[in-house]
Amino acid sequence: MITLHHLNNSRSQRILWLLEELGLEYAIERHQRDPRTLQAPASLRAIHPLGKAPVITEDGLTLAETGAIVDYLTEKTGRFGPPASGTTRWRYRHFLHYAEGSAMPPLVMKLVFSRIPAGMPRLLRPLMRPVFAKLDRVFLEPQLQLHADYWEQALEESGWFAGPDITAADIMMSFPLETARSRVGFDARPNCRAFLDQIHARPAYIKALEVGGAYAYA
Known part of the structure; x- marks a missing residue:
């Protein structure tokens, strides 16, 4: 077992x-x-x-x-x-690896950057908070918006990431979208919101x- x-x-x-x-x-x-x-x-x-x-x-x-x-x-x-053949097979493979390879690192970095100043000596915190805030604004936030726009576009056709039906690629992508909802925001991304709504309604979920x-x- x-x-x-x-x-x-x-x-x-x-x-x-x-x-x-x-x-x-x-x-x-x-x-x-x-x-x-x-x-x-x-x-x-x-x-x-x-x-x-x-x-x-x-x-x-x-x-x-x-x-x-x-x-x-x-x-x-x-x-x-994945499907046995065709472009959808490679779309599946892409999102299966993309979820951890490209989507999650900036999300993890955003979380880490938000916590580092609090762990520093008290006297350094006022100096370092603006530094990490600028790193977030200049480097991380544009990257996260880029990825979120990519997800919104990828979900446009069928509501799933790799074909007309749910696959394990969607299960892999669930964690990046779930963590991004509070860190990036999906107010202007209805496809991302709909994706989360439909996976959260599944009996197995x-x-x-x-x-x-x-x-x-x-």
Whole structure:
């Protein structure tokens, strides 16, 4: 049986959702972030050397990285994966890798930049806050707006990222859009809002929330 090592408020929520969509039998091992540092606990390092989530184990296999786990599960079941051929197949592959390779880094940087000044010595905080605010305004914000515009355009045709129906590429893209909603804003991006509305209404998504526990981005 598949065991998912699940970390609260993390990328592993996508794997929990995919497992529910695929109807696979699985067990879940829950791990909680440190409430002060928000870092993953040491218990995850006992499962995989990187100590990150998600991780799955099955039949002697220990597999980390969301995209690799998605490939494993879709190949195992033959569902939610790429079309057999054509341009849509490569669109699927693009968004499967783009989600973590290009979309998430500026979102993570925005979060980190917002927290660095608070962790500095008290006397330095008034000096460094304007520096990080300018980095955010000049460098990060234009990048995030560029990505959000790209998502809005990509969803225009069908409401999904890789073809007329939902695929694992959409599940991969859910986390960037969920985290961007509060950090970028979708007021002028109806396709992005509609995408989040339709995934949040799916029975498998709702069941994954019930199983996984509190998830700040839903």
